[in-house]
Amino acid sequence: MKIKNNNLLSVDKYIEEALYNKEFGYYMNKNPFGKNGDFITAPNISILFSEMIAIWIVSFWEHLKCPKKFNLIELGAGNGEMIKILIKTFNQFPKFKSACKVSILEKSNLLKKIQNKNIKDKNVKWLKNLNEINNLPSIFIANEFFDALPIKQFIKKKGKWYERYIKFTKLKKPEYVDLLFNMKQFEKQIKFNISHKQKFIEYSQSMINYFETITKKIKFSDGGILIIDYGYLNKKIKNTLQAVSNHKYTDVLDSFGKSDITYNLNFYMIKQMIKKFGSFNSITTTQKNFLTKLGILQRAEIISKNMPFTKKADIYFRIKRLINKSAMGNLFKVMLITNKNNKFQLGF
Numbered sequence: 401m402k403i404k405n406n407n408l409l410s411v412d413k414y415i416e417e418a419l420y421n422k423e424f425g426y427y428m429n430k431n432p433f434g435k436n437g438d439f440i441t442a443p444n445i446s447i448l449f450s451e452m453i454a455i456w457i458v459s460f461w462e463h464l465k466c467p468k469k470f471n472l473i474e475l476g477a478g479n480g481e482m483i484k485i486l487i488k489t490f491n492q493f494p495k496f497k498s499a500c501k502v503s504i505l506e507k508s509n510l511l512k513k514i515q516n517k518n519i520k521d522k523n524v525k526w527l528k529n530l531n532e533i534n535n536l537p538s539i540f541i542a543n544e545f546f547d548a549l550p551i552k553q554f555i556k557k558k559g560k561w562y563e564r565y566i567k568f569t570k571l572k573k574p575e576y577v578d579l580l581f582n583m584k585q586f587e588k589q590i591k592f593n594i595s596h597k598q599k600f601i602e603y604s605q606s607m608i609n610y611f612e613t614i615t616k617k618i619k620f621s622d623g624g625i626l627i628i629d630y631g632y633l634n635k636k637i638k639n640t641l642q643a644v645s646n647h648k649y650t651d652v653l654d655s656f657g658k659s660d661i662t663y664n665l666n667f668y669m670i671k672q673m674i675k676k677f678g679s680f681n682s683i684t685t686t687q688k689n690f691l692t693k694l695g696i697l698q699r700a701e702i703i704s705k706n707m708p709f710t711k712k713a714d715i716y717f718r719i720k721r722l723i724n725k726s727a728m729g730n731l732f733k734v735m736l737i738t739n740k741n742n743k744f745q746l747g748f
C-alpha cells in the first residue's frame with residue numbers, strides 16, 4: 401500500500417484499507433464469523449433471530465398488499481447464515497416464496513464464495529451495485545452492515561474543527577494526528593449542518609450514498625429498509641470507533657488488517673440526514689423490544705418443548721445474548737425506513 405501526504409491517512413481511508421484492501425484487507429482474506437473467528441453476529445448466535453426477521457419480512461410484504469413480485473436485498477451478507485434461514489422459513493409461505501426475488505450486495509469475493517456455499521440456492525443473485533435493482537418494490541435488510549462502512553472523524557478544539565488522521569512511521573506504531581478542517585465548506589458540500597451543537601463528529605459518506613440510492617428506490621417503487629446495528633439515539637455524536645479481534649476489543653491502531661473496525665451508528669442523525677432525500681417514515685426500537693414483540697420467546701418455547709434439558713438451555717442461553725440488556729438487547733437498535741404513508745409498525 402502506498403501512502404501519500406506525509407504518511408497520513410484520514411480515518412475513513414484507514415478503515416477502507418484495513419478492512420477492504422484487495423491484498424490484505426480484513427474482510428477480503430478471512431471468514432471472521434463464529435467461534436473460531438473474531439466475532440459473532442446475531443444470525444450466527446441463533447437461527448431464531450433470522451426466523452423472526454423472516455416473519456417480519458412476510459408481514460411487511462402483506463402490508464405492501466402482497467405484490468406478485470418484489471425484491472429482497474441483504475446488504476453485506478457475511479457468511480450467508482441469515483439468508484439461508486430466511487429462505488428455509490419462506491418455504492412455509494409458498495405464495496410469498498414465489499413472489500420473492502432474493503439478492504445480496506457483498507463486497508468481499510471471499511465472503512461471496514462462502515455465502516454461495518452456505519446458501520445453496522440457485523435463485524439467489526449477487527448484485528454488483530444497487531443500481532442493478534429493477535423497479536419492483538424492494539425490502540432491504542442490513543444487519544451489522546452500516547457499522548462496517550468507513551467513517552470520517554472530526555473533533556472540535558478551542559472553537560476550531562479538525563479532521564482526524566492516522567500517521568504511519570517506520571519506527572513507531574501509527575498514531576492519531578488532527579489537522580485543521582474547513583467544516584463550513586464541508587457542510588455546504590454534504591448539504592447538512594452536521595456540526596450544529598457537536599464537539600465530535602463521526603460521518604460516513606458511503607452510508608449516506610447508500611441511503612440516497614435506497615430512499616430513491618423506496619420512494620419510486622415502494623418498500624423499506626430494516627437496519628439492525630450497534631447504535632445510540634442521542635443528539636450528540638460520540639467517538640465510538642473500535643476494533644475487535646478474537647472476540648476482544650483491541651486498539652484501532654494495532655494490527656492493521658488483522659482486526660475488524662466498527663463504530664456505533666447514531667440513529668438520531670440518520671433520521672435527520674435522510675430528510676434531505678425526501679419525506680420518509682423512520683421508527684427505531686431496541687433489538688430486545690423488536691425480537692420480543694415478534695415472539696422469539698414463544699417460538700423458543702414451541703421448538704424446545706420436547707428437547708432434552710441441555711439443548712433447551714442452549715436455545716435460551718443464545719436468546720438471552722440477543723435480548724438481554726447487558727448483552728445485545730439494548731446496544732443494538734432496529735430502524736425501519738419506509739415511505740411517509742406506510743404505517744407498518746410490527747416489532748416496534
Ligand SMILES: C[S@@+](CC[C@H](N)C(=O)[O-])C[C@H]1O[C@@H](n2cnc3c(N)ncnc32)[C@H](O)[C@@H]1O
Pocket residue numbers: 427433441442443444475476477478479505506507508511542543544545548549
Ligand atoms: C459485520 S459483517 C455483517 C455480516 C452479516 N450481515 C451478519 O450479520 O452476519 C459486514 C458485512 O458487510 C460487507 N460489506 C462491507 N462493506 C460493504 C460494501 N460497501 N458493500 C457490500 N458489502 C459490504 C462485509 O464484507 C460483510 O459481509
